[in-house]
Amino acid sequence: MIEKPMIIQELEEIQDTALEALKKIENEEALQNWRRDILGRSSAVMSVFSNISQHPKELRPLIGQVANQVKQTLETALLDRSEIVKEAAILQKLQDEKLDVTLPGRRPVTGRYHPVSTVLRRIYAIFADMGFQVHRSRDVESDLFNFELLNIPAYHPARDMWDTFYVEGEGVVLKTHTSPGQIYAMRKNAPKPTRAILPGMCYRYEQISARSEIQFNQLEVIAVGKNITFGDMKGTLNGFVRRLFDKDVRTRLRPSYFPFTEPSAEMDVECFVCGGKGCSVCKGSGWLEIMGCGMMHPVVLQNGGYDPTIYSGFAAGMGPERISMLLHKIEDIRYFWGNDIRFLEQFR
Amino acid sequence: MLLPLSWLKDYIDINLPLQELARVLTMVGLEVDGIQVVGLPLPSEDEKHEFKFEGLHWPADKFVVAQIDEVMPHPDADRLTLCRLNDGSGELIVLTGAPNLFPYKGKGPLTPSIKVAYAREGAVLYDGHKPGFVLTKLKRAKIRGIDSFSMVCSEKELGISEEHEGIIILDMEAPTGMPLVDYMGDAVFEISILPNMIRDASVVGIARELSAATGRALKIPVRQVPSSGPDITGNAFVEIRDPALNPRFALGLIKSVEPKESPYWVQRRLRLAGMRPINAIVDSTNYVMLETGEPLHAFDYDILVKRAGGKAPTIITRAATEGELLTTLDNVERKLDSNTILVTDTAGPLSLAGVMGGLESEITPETRNILLEGASWNFINVRKTSTRLHLNSEAGYRFSRGVHPALATWAIDLCLERMQQWGGGTIYQGLIDNYPQPPVDPEIKLTVADVKRKLGIEIPPQQMAEILTRLEFECQIKEDFIIAKTPPLRLDIGTDEIGKADLIEEIARIYSYNNLPETDLADDLPPQRNNASLELEEKIKDILVSLGLQEVNTYRLTSIERENRLFPKDLAPDLQPYVRLKNPSAPERAVMRRSLLSSVLEILEKNSRLRDRLAFFEIAPIFLPVQGELLPNEPRRLAIAMTGKVENTAWDLPESRLMNFFDMKGILESLLQALHLDQVVYEPATNNSMHPGKCAQIKIGEQIVGLFGELHPKVKENYDFLTPAVLVAELDLETLIALIPARFESISVPVFPPVLEDIAIIIDEEIPSDRVEALIRQTGGKLVTDVRLFDVFRSEQIGQGKKSLAYSMTYQPQDHTMGATESTALRNKIVKRLERDLGARLRG
Numbered sequence A: 001m002i003e004k005p006m007i008i009q010e011l012e013e014i015q016d017t018a019l020e021a022l023k024k025i026e027n028e029e030a031l032q033n034w035r036r037d038i039l040g041r042s043s044a045v046m047s048v049f050s051n052i053s054q055h056p057k058e059l060r061p062l063i064g065q066v067a068n069q070v071k072q073t074l075e076t077a078l079l080d081r082s083e084i085v086k087e088a089a090i091l092q093k094l095q096d097e098k099l100d101v102t103l104p105g106r107r108p109v110t111g112r113y114h115p116v117s118t119v120l121r122r123i124y125a126i127f128a129d130m131g132f133q134v135h136r137s138r139d140v141e142s143d144l145f146n147f148e149l150l151n152i153p154a155y156h157p158a159r160d161m162w163d164t165f166y167v168e169g170e171g172v173v174l175k176t177h178t179s180p181g182q183i184y185a186m187r188k189n190a191p192k193p194t195r196a197i198l199p200g201m202c203y204r205y206e207q208i209s210a211r212s213e214i215q216f217n218q219l220e221v222i223a224v225g226k227n228i229t230f231g232d233m234k235g236t237l238n239g240f241v242r243r244l245f246d247k248d249v250r251t252r253l254r255p256s257y258f259p260f261t262e263p264s265a266e267m268d269v270e271c272f273v274c275g276g277k278g279c280s281v282c283k284g285s286g287w288l289e290i291m292g293c294g295m296m297h298p299v300v301l302q303n304g305g306y307d308p309t310i311y312s313g314f315a316a317g318m319g320p321e322r323i324s325m326l327l328h329k330i331e332d333i334r335y336f337w338g339n340d341i342r343f344l345e346q347f348r
Numbered sequence B: 001m002l003l004p005l006s007w008l009k010d011y012i013d014i015n016l017p018l019q020e021l022a023r024v025l026t027m028v029g030l031e032v033d034g035i036q037v038v039g040l041p042l043p044s045e046d047e048k049h050e051f052k053f054e055g056l057h058w059p060a061d062k063f064v065v066a067q068i069d070e071v072m073p074h075p076d077a078d079r080l081t082l083c084r085l086n087d088g089s090g091e092l093i094v095l096t097g098a099p100n101l102f103p104y105k106g107k108g109p110l111t112p113s114i115k116v117a118y119a120r121e122g123a124v125l126y127d128g129h130k131p132g133f134v135l136t137k138l139k140r141a142k143i144r145g146i147d148s149f150s151m152v153c154s155e156k157e158l159g160i161s162e163e164h165e166g167i168i169i170l171d172m173e174a175p176t177g178m179p180l181v182d183y184m185g186d187a188v189f190e191i192s193i194l195p196n197m198i199r200d201a202s203v204v205g206i207a208r209e210l211s212a213a214t215g216r217a218l219k220i221p222v223r224q225v226p227s228s229g230p231d232i233t234g235n236a237f238v239e240i241r242d243p244a245l246n247p248r249f250a251l252g253l254i255k256s257v258e259p260k261e262s263p264y265w266v267q268r269r270l271r272l273a274g275m276r277p278i279n280a281i282v283d284s285t286n287y288v289m290l291e292t293g294e295p296l297h298a299f300d301y302d303i304l305v306k307r308a309g310g311k312a313p314t315i316i317t318r319a320a321t322e323g324e325l326l327t328t329l330d331n332v333e334r335k336l337d338s339n340t341i342l343v344t345d346t347a348g349p350l351s352l353a354g355v356m357g358g359l360e361s362e363i364t365p366e367t368r369n370i371l372l373e374g375a376s377w378n379f380i381n382v383r384k385t386s387t388r389l390h391l392n393s394e395a396g397y398r399f400s401r402g403v404h405p406a407l408a409t410w411a412i413d414l415c416l417e418r419m420q421q422w423g424g425g426t427i428y429q430g431l432i433d434n435y436p437q438p439p440v441d442p443e444i445k446l447t448v449a450d451v452k453r454k455l456g457i458e459i460p461p462q463q464m465a466e467i468l469t470r471l472e473f474e475c476q477i478k479e480d481f482i483i484a485k486t487p488p489l490r491l492d493i494g495t496d497e498i499g500k501a502d503l504i505e506e507i508a509r510i511y512s513y514n515n516l517p518e519t520d521l522a523d524d525l526p527p528q529r530n531n532a533s534l535e536l537e538e539k540i541k542d543i544l545v546s547l548g549l550q551e552v553n554t555y556r557l558t559s560i561e562r563e564n565r566l567f568p569k570d571l572a573p574d575l576q577p578y579v580r581l582k583n584p585s586a587p588e589r590a591v592m593r594r595s596l597l598s599s600v601l602e603i604l605e606k607n608s609r610l611r612d613r614l615a616f617f618e619i620a621p622i623f624l625p626v627q628g629e630l631l632p633n634e635p636r637r638l639a640i641a642m643t644g645k646v647e648n649t650a651w652d653l654p655e656s657r658l659m660n661f662f663d664m665k666g667i668l669e670s671l672l673q674a675l676h677l678d679q680v681v682y683e684p685a686t687n688n689s690m691h692p693g694k695c696a697q698i699k700i701g702e703q704i705v706g707l708f709g710e711l712h713p714k715v716k717e718n719y720d721f722l723t724p725a726v727l728v729a730e731l732d733l734e735t736l737i738a739l740i741p742a743r744f745e746s747i748s749v750p751v752f753p754p755v756l757e758d759i760a761i762i763i764d765e766e767i768p769s770d771r772v773e774a775l776i777r778q779t780g781g782k783l784v785t786d787v788r789l790f791d792v793f794r795s796e797q798i799g800q801g802k803k804s805l806a807y808s809m810t811y812q813p814q815d816h817t818m819g820a821t822e823s824t825a826l827r828n829k830i831v832k833r834l835e836r837d838l839g840a841r842l843r844g
C-alpha cells in the first residue's frame, strides 16, 4: 500500500473549500471570479496538470486521475450553480420591471365619421341589399324641378308646406326636399324600372332652434315599375325599419298629404325605447314619426317619363338627422352643424 | 281646427272614449295634435297618453249648475255682492265681485233666477286673478268678515277661455243641481287639416269623415223653418264681371234682427273653437262657417241702400284696379292690385272678396237689416291677396284652399235661421243666386283592377261603393267596376288617371292603410350599377378617418364677410359672384359658400381651445354661379384643416411636436398613395390665403387636383388660434376621383434577396429634394425599387447654401442575386449621375 501522496490530499481540500465557496455565490460576476480562481489556467487545480512531471512517475496516473475528477466535480458544480444564479437573476429582473398596469395607455390619434355620414351609410347599405341605388342631385334647384314637375304648381295650397329660400334670379330656390331627384332618377331609367335612394341637403326658411334647422339632410326612396303596389311599399319600408332598429318593431301608417304621392301616409314606428308604453323619447305617445310615404302621383310618373296607366311606384322620405337623434337620444338638432368636438367625439 | 266634442255630437252619435276618438280621427287623416278637456275627465295616470292632454276636469260633486235667487249688497264693500244661491242641495250665501251681477244688486228676489256655474268647497280650478292658468283649491276663508268657501265661476276659472270679466251666466234652461260636467263638460280636439282636406275645416266635414270611418249615420243640418217674410226679389241685384274669379254669388236678407248677445252655449262653442263671440249677427256667420266650412259675409243692408241713393243696391264683383284703395274692417287702408277680387256696389269697393270685409259696411250695434253673402272665389286670387297683404283670416284660410260653390246657399239658409233664433227678425223668402259657373263634379270609372294595381288587393265593387257612398259620392255598381260621382262639396277630386288615384286614396284611407296587405317587391330588379363617385368619396373618407382625421359637416349657407376671413384683410376680394338668397333668414346665412375650406376653418377655430390636437375634414359641394346659366356649378371639394400637436400627450410623454407643413403633406401623400395615384408631383405654389414659402399644389399628370400649406400669418390673424401654425388643404374632388384607376395590378414577391445601400450627398440648397429622388430612380431603372430620404443636414462644414441629403436605396433584381461588383457599379453610376446633373458631391 502506497501512502496517499500529499498532492492528492491538497486537491481534496481545494475541492471541499471551492465547493463551499461556490454555494455562497449569488451573482454572475462572483461566479466568473470563482471560475478564474478555481478553474483558471493558473489555478491550483490546473497547475497540477502542468506540473505533473514533478511527481514520481508511478504516481502520475493516480494524481492525473484524481485531478481530473476534482476538475470535473468542480465544473459540474459550477454549471449547477450557474443555472441557479441565472434563474435568480431573471426572477430579480422580472421583479424589478414590474409596472403599475393601471396607469393609462398611450392612445394613437383616431379619426371619426360625422354622425350623419354614419347613419346615411347604414341606410344606403340596407337599401342596397334590396337593389336600391344612390342618386344624388344638386342643392340649388329650379322652381320647375323643386315644385312644378312634382305636381306643385305656383299658388298651390301645398306650397305652404315649405318655407322656401329663394335665390336671386327668376325661379331658383334652395331645394326644399330631395324630391327633384325623383324626376332625375326616373328620366334616367324610364321605361326600365327604377329603384333609387336620393340623399341630399335640403333647406327651409326656419328660425334655428333645438328642433329645427335651416339645412338638413333628407333621403328619399323610390321604386317604379309595372307591378308596384301600396303593399310593396309597406313591405319594403317595414323591412327597412326592422333592420334599422334591429328589432321586430311594429309600424303603422296614417293618412297624410304630399302633392307628389297619392295615397299618402306617415309611417310611425312603435317606440323602440319603451316598446310603445310611452316615454320621454316618444313624448308619451308610444309612437315615433319616422317617414312620409305614398304611391307616386300620376302627374309625377308622367313627368318622370313613365305612362301612369301602366306604371306605378312608391316614394318615401326620411330625415337622417332625425333618425340619428332617435337612435342616440340627441336632444338638439343644432349639434349636427355645430361640430363641437365634444359632440363629435362621442360617435366613435 | 279646434273641434269641440259637444258640437261634433250634433251631427253624429258617437260615444267613444276621447283617446279612441282621437285615434279614429288620426287614422282617417285628421291628425289630432292635442286634446283640451273642458270639464270631462282626463285619462288616468296609468293609462297610456297616446295624445297630448291638457285642461281641467270638473268632478260631478264639486261643480254644479246653481241658481242665484237674489243679489244683495255687501255691508262693507261696494265692489262685492252677496248672492242667495241654490245649488240643488239647499240655499247658501256666496260672495262674489263679478261686475255682471251688479245690475241685479238690491233688486230683491229674481224671477227668473240667474243660472250659474258653481264650484263647491274643495274644488280645484284655475285662479282667475293670476296670469296664465294656475290651479288653486277652494278653501274656507273669511273675506271682509263673511265666510267664503265656494264660488260662482268665470270661464277662465273653468278653463273654457281667458275670459274673466265676469261670471258665466248660463242659459235659463240649465237644470239647477245638475253636475256641470253633464250639462256642458266638453273636450276640444286640435286637428291639423291637410291641404287637400279643406272641406274638413268644418264640424260637419269632420263628422262626415267619422261617419265614413265608423259607419254611423251623419246628420246634416238643414234649415228647419221656411221663411214667412216678404220675397227677396228686387231688394238687391248682383253682377258678376268675371265668373272665373267668382263662380257663384248668393245673397239672403233678414230684417229687424238685433245684434244682441248670443245664447251662452253659442258663445261657449265659439270660444272653444277659437273665435271671439261678438253679437248674434256676427256670431251666426262665424258659427255657420265653422259648421259648414263656407265663410259668409254680413253687410249692413241700410248702408248699402244709402250708398245706392235709397234704391235697392247692386252688388258688383270684379278684379280690383291697380292701386285701388279699401279700408278693411281692421281699420287699415289697403292698396290693392289686379289679383284682388272685390265685392263692390255702385259707389265703390265694399270688401276684399273671400279675405276680409270693409269698414264702412260692417255690422255695428245699430245694424238691424242684414244682406248675407255666400259666394265662392278663385282660390289663387284669394291666396295672392292674403299673401301679399299678410292677412290671415278664417275666410281667407278656407277660400285660398278652395271651397265648393254648392255650399253657399246651404250655408246662407242655415245662417239666416240661426241669426233669427239668436237675434230675432224676419227672414225674406228665397235667395238672390247668381251661379254662372258651376264646377263639373268629376264622374270616375274605377275598376277592381285599378285598385289592385295600386293597393295590391282586390276590393269588390260593392265595398268600394259603400266606402265612397259614406263620403257622399253617388256610386253605380257594375260587374267589376264602379262609376262614382263626386259630391258637390269638394274640389280635390280630379279626372281620368288623377281622379282614379284620388278615389283610390279615399278607399284606402277609409278601408284603413293598416288593413292593406304587406308584400315584398316582386317587380323586375333594375340593372344594378356602381356609383363610382359616391363609392370613391366614401373610400376617401375611410382613408382620412384611418389617418386620424375627424369628419365634420358644416353649413353651406354663409356670408361674404365670413368667407373673406380666408384672405388677408388688405387682399379680400369683393367682386366674386355668389349664389345669393332673396330672403335670407339671417345676415350670416345669406349666400351659398364658394369655399369649403372657409367652413371647415370656422369649425377648427370654434374648437381651438377644446383640444391640443385638431384635424378636421369635410367633403361637400361649393357653389359657383355660371354666367348666363340659371343654376350654379356645384363641384364637390375636400377640405382639411389641422392644428396643434402631432400626437396625443400621455403621462410619460408630456410634450409632443406641433404639426407643420409636412404633417399635412404626409396625410395627402398617404391618401393619394392609398388611392393608387402614383404619378403625383408637388410644386411650390402661391395663394393669398397661404404662407408664400409653405404652400404647394398637387399635380397628377397635367391636372392640378388641389392646394395645401400653412395658413398665411395675416390670414391666421383673422381667426382665433393659439397655435403657431394652421395647416390647410382644399382638393377638387371630382378631378381627383376621375384620376383614380379603376383597378391596379399587384407585383410578385421577389425571390432574390434585396440589396440595401445608403448614400449621402451634398447639393445646393435651391435644388428641390424630389429632383434627387427622381434622378436616383431614373438612373437605377427597374433595379431600384425604393428610395427613401432619411436625413436632411446643414452645417458650416458643409458650407453656406448647401445641404446634405441622405437616402436609403433598395436594389431588387428580379432574376438573379446581386453581387458586390454589380451593386458597386450601380452605386457609382447613380453617384456619377448626381454629380453630373446636380453638381452633387458625395459626403465622406
Ligand SMILES: [Zn+2]
Residues within 6 Å of the ligand: A271, A272, A273, A274, A275, A276, A277, A278, A279, A280, A281, A282, A283, A284, A286, A287
Ligand atoms: Zn317611448
